[in-house]
Amino acid sequence: MTTAKTKRAIPVVVEQIGRAILVVRGHRVLLDEHLAVLYGVQTRVLIQAVKRNLSRFPKDFMLQLSAAEWSALRSQIVISKVERGGRRYAPYAFTEQGVAMLSSVLNSERAIAVNIQIMRTFVRMRELLASNKVLAKRFAQLEARLDKKLAEHDDAITAILGHALFSQNPRPPKRRPIGFTANLDEKA
Secondary structure (H helix, E strand, C coil): CCCHHHHHHHHHHHHHHHHHCEEECCEEEEEHHHHHHHHCCCHHHHHHHHHHCHHHCCCCCEEECCHHHHHHHHHHHCCCCHHHCCCCCCCEEECHHHHHHHHHHCCCHHHHHHHHHHHHHHHHHHHHHHHHHHHHHHHHHHHHHHHHHHHHHHHHHHHHHHHHHHHHCCCCCCCCCCCCCCCCCCCC
């Protein structure tokens, strides 16, 4: 049973999810701090729950960012620096399967409702990418047909121009020279 507070939070969450999804190491992921905000818990609470259930999170469900990835993210999304009281460890990133597993670890109504919205967002992203691939393939086919037609049109225009130029400047008729010639190839 969902509460009024959970129902009000879901529309805001849907907007936040799309912006929070990042691509790391070729996977679409959500960072632990973004998930903590979405689930309405502190980041340390989320990480504690994950660490208590590490067997549920294999390498393809969750990964910890390297120092280079973390510094790149820190400069892109303005995460506070350690010397200013920010995080002291690299964040964890959860793939779609890891996010699905989080709902079983964080067993609350809000976690379940947010998780449903996250899964729908991932599905919409996949559909959007698939439709873009279909459109790209159709454009490539149209472009190939257009190139073929343009080549045919170019050939036809060249032939027409050749005939037009020839009809404007016809070759002078071949005349026999005056007088006696010793051209044996020429028939009389």
